[in-house]
Structures are given as structure tokens and as C-alpha cells.
Amino acid sequence: MADSRNVHTQDGCVNRTAPTPAERTLGARLAAHTSWARTPNRAARTANARAALAARFEAEVDPDGTLPAAERAQRAESARRAFMARLALKSAQARRAKRDALAATQVEAELDAIADAIANTDGGAA
Secondary structure, eight states: OOOTTEEEOTTSOEEEEOOOHHHHHHHHHHHHHHHHHTOSOHHHHHHHHHHHHHHHHHHHHOTTOOSOHHHHHHHHHHHHHHHHHHHHHHHHHHHHHHHHHHHHHHHHHHHHHHHHHHHHHTTTOO
């Protein structure tokens, strides 16, 4: 049977092996690290993204542009901090849910092992 990762041409020939999801992830990580290693000025590379994010928060707190610049900047900073705190909360909740799911799986496995041990000690009579 052919490897499901093979890429076939129209004439049925195997052209190359397609990367697995793990290989794609590793390739992307390699490319990102290589790109950042070749970046002489990291701050300049991310300046546009940081400016866009700042503009987003300023527009959020002062959509009409009527506030004084200092007040708008202060509110935008508070909005940015709230955004980051919200991300941190969601991250903590996701980690806790993952931890709880793993714990439940482990408890279930332990209970199954205990039930099997009891069944084997009784000679199967339950």
C-alpha cells in the first residue's frame, strides 16, 4: 500500500513525500529562527505591528478622536493592559482545563486498574 503522505502526479507517479504536520511545524520554526537570526534591527522589523496595535487601542478608547492626546494615550495604555490581562486569564483557564482533563484521564485509568486487580483476585466473581 502506498504511503498516504505521497504526492501523486496525474500519471500516477509518486513525485515526492508530503511533509507531516509535525515536519511542517519544524520547518516553519526553522524558517522563523533563521529569519530572526538574520534580522539586524528587531525593533525596526516590528515597528509597524507595534504602531498598528497602539492605533487599535487608541481607536477603541477614542473612536471620534476628540480626547486630548495625553488622555487618549493613557486610556489606550489601560486598554492594552486589559487586553493582555484578558489573554493571560484565557491562557490560565486553558492550562487548567488541560490539567484537569489529564487528571480525570489518570483517575479513570487508576480506577480501571483497581477494578481489574479486584476482578483478578476474586477469580472473576464480582
